[in-house]
Amino acid sequence: xxxxxxxxxxxxxxxxxxxxxxxxxxxxxxxxxxxxxxxxxxxxxxxxxxxxxxxxxxxxxxxxxxxxxxxxxxxxxxxxxxxxxxxxxxxxxxxxxxxxxxxxxxxxxxxxxx
Amino acid sequence: xxxxxxxxxxxxxxxxxxxxxxxxxxxxxxxxxxxxxxxxxxxxxxxxxxxxxxxxxxxxxxxxxxxxxxxxxxxxxxxxxxxxxxxxxxxxxxxxxxxxxxxxxxxxxxx
Numbered sequence: 772x773x774x775x776x777x778x779x780x781x782x783x784x785x786x787x788x789x790x791x792x793x794x795x796x797x798x799x800x801x802x803x804x805x806x807x808x809x810x811x812x813x814x815x816x817x818x819x820x821x822x823x824x825x826x827x828x829x830x831x832x833x834x835x836x837x838x839x840x841x842x843x844x845x846x847x848x849x850x851x852x853x854x855x856x857x858x859x860x861x862x863x864x865x866x867x868x869x870x871x872x873x874x875x876x877x878x879x880x881x882x883x884x885x
Numbered sequence: 886x887x888x889x890x891x892x893x894x895x896x897x898x899x900x901x902x903x904x905x906x907x908x909x910x911x912x913x914x915x916x917x918x919x920x921x922x923x924x925x926x927x928x929x930x931x932x933x934x935x936x937x938x939x940x941x942x943x944x945x946x947x948x949x950x951x952x953x954x955x956x957x958x959x960x961x962x963x964x965x966x967x968x969x970x971x972x973x974x975x976x977x978x979x980x981x982x983x984x985x986x987x988x989x990x991x992x993x994x995x996x
Contacts, residue, residue, distance in 0.1 A: 873931030
């Protein structure tokens with residue numbers, strides 16, 4: 772069966788520090804991968820999605836970036852964190868488009884920038 | 886872009902009753918709607934998908950309806966239980982194949 776792993780679960784980082792969140796999927800090949808952010812009391816905001824290795828689409832221009840170095844690995848990064856980057860970050864995957872299958876989300880990373 | 890509206894006020898009901906949550910969409914007539922459950926501090930869990938040519942979809946105690954005239958989807962949980970307490974998110978296609986999520990409605994089922 773397919774599983775998605777996301778880590779770390781919680782992270783407290785100072786302003787200006789770098790960030791690296793990692794997500795891996797097991798049990799499937801060539802998944803569509805996504806990074807979402809959920810701020811308190813707000814909806815899920817799509818940050819990046821990828822339909823294949825090295826293919827990244829950005830939905831929100833900001834100081835975050837994403838990479839997909841391997842088929843089932845998706846990384847969210849920042850060189851310098853801002854206070855506004857605090858939030859709940861979720862990785863997700865779909866087999867094909869989300870039109871046919873719902874998202875499978877990871878357990879999330881709670882990021883607090885101080 | 887698509888806009889999804891869900892009631893921001895929590896829905897409080899008694900155990901055993903039917904919970905009904907509403908999802909309204911604007912702009913694009915979606916090809917599908919999805920419903921998710923999210924527990925505090927956890928990622929959302931996919932529950933049901935209903936397409937534009939479907940009026941109703943059922944899964945165990947869950948039922949989803951899709952009314953393109955009203956631009957609305959209703960999510961029902963029959964015989965609700967305290968374990969059903971969670972936030973329920975609606976997501977809709979529209980404009981692109983990537984769905985847009987609502988902010989969710991909190992459901993609290995009292996024993």
